[in-house]
Amino acid sequence: MIDLYEIDGFLDDAARAEIVAELDRIGGAPATVLSADPGGRVQPAVRKTTRLAVSPETRARVRDTLMRRAAEIGAHFGVELRECEDPQFLRYETGDFFVPHQDGNTPMVYDDSRFRRVSAVIFLSHRAEQDAPGTYGGGSLVFHGPSTGPPVQVAAEGRPGSLVTFRAETTHEVTPVTHGVRYTIATWFR
Ligand SMILES: O=C(O)CCC(=O)C(=O)O
Numbered sequence: 584m585i586d587l588y589e590i591d592g593f594l595d596d597a598a599r600a601e602i603v604a605e606l607d608r609i610g611g612a613p614a615t616v617l618s619a620d621p622g623g624r625v626q627p628a629v630r631k632t633t634r635l636a637v638s639p640e641t642r643a644r645v646r647d648t649l650m651r652r653a654a655e656i657g658a659h660f661g662v663e664l665r666e667c668e669d670p671q672f673l674r675y676e677t678g679d680f681f682v683p684h685q686d687g688n689t690p691m692v693y694d695d696s697r698f699r700r701v702s703a704v705i706f707l708s709h710r711a712e713q714d715a716p717g718t719y720g721g722g723s724l725v726f727h728g729p730s731t732g733p734p735v736q737v738a739a740e741g742r743p744g745s746l747v748t749f750r751a752e753t754t755h756e757v758t759p760v761t762h763g764v765r766y767t768i769a770t771w772f773r
């Protein structure tokens with residue numbers, strides 16, 4: 584079973600629109616992209632997305648909103664969540680993706696990610712089959728069931744302003760974006 588805990592309207596529409604406007608502004612200025620390589624792309628075979636450097640106020644605002652729901656989210660997963668990492672603001676353009684991976688709490692990797700208990704993704708953009716301004720296509724956040732069982736795949740609804748949380752060891756991917764720009768915020772509760 585894939586255990587997802589979703590909160591619709593996690594960000595109200597005014598807050599969501601303000602964040603999108605800020606991301607649109609930053610997205611046009613490649614110099615502000617946080618990344619090791621000059622193009623702002625990391626490990627292109629694994630992941631193609633851009634992390635945007637938003638203002639400290641916006642980061643703090645999103646983090647506060649997340650922490651206000653930490654007890655509720657932790658109760659769902661039966662774990663105590665004390666803190667969350669600095670939220671990452673992600674921009675996926677046409678062709679961008681993130682291959683199946685786990686965010687943490689997995690025996691495969693022994694690094695700081697092992698302290699991640701619950702992953703959280705906030706959806707900011709409108710999804711639409713047809714290419715229309717302000718929408719994106721493709722870019723589904725798809726969860727995969729345990730490799731020991733029959734193949735199970737579940738896609739998040741991804742309504743704008745909604746939050747989806749899942750155990751950090753749950754395998755998930757973002758399928759390639761086919762048109763438009765997809766913005767999400769990702770963070771991890773510990
Ligand atoms: O953008 C998303 O929907 C998910 C991002 C993700 O999986 C990650 O940053 O680890």
Ligand SMILES: [Fe+2]
Binds near residue numbers: 684686755
């Ligand atoms: Fe992830």
